[in-house]
Amino acid sequence: MPIDSYAKDDILTIRIHDERLIDPEQLKRLFDDIYTVIGKSEETQVVVDFKAVKFMASAMLGKLVAMKKKCDEFKAKLKLCSVAPEILEVFKITKLNKVFDIQSDEATARKSFSKRGFFG
Template identity: 50%
Template structure:
């Protein structure tokens, strides 16, 4: 299993279980499981937890962009959490840090989703 998922507070939490997302077969499996979890969910918010991920290929970046588009297509929002400094640097270099909302940890991402603005 490439991911584990749970629903809490109207948020789909997805934990990526692999530490090295370099092998195309692993990335394909992760994409399939992630797509299935998103397709099966009715939650308007998704948090991807990268706490176990240490290395990630550029192919995985492409899959994340695809996942972001899928989530947006469902009129939902996605946040990434626990992204390592090295991987975060890759997001900055590729300017993907502008596409993704990245929070320091899962709890910060959850609070950001649950925060109510002045008008509700």
């Protein structure tokens, strides 16, 4: 499986292991695996860790948007973390950094779920 996952403190963390996400069939398998893990989970907070990912095809962006919509449907909060600077630049160019909550690393992403706003 190109991912592994674990749940701790009501947060599901999914780690992607592939360095290069380019092949359409590979992306399909990856997201099938991610949806399977999310579907079996009780957690409503999800972190997707991109630490191993060095390059990804633009098709991956569409898959991520679809996954975010699916999480929103189920009232699950989604955060991405450990996104390589080159990939983060693509998120900024496409303005998807405004759509996704992207944190520097897994620990920061996990902590950010418990942060409250000024009035919260």
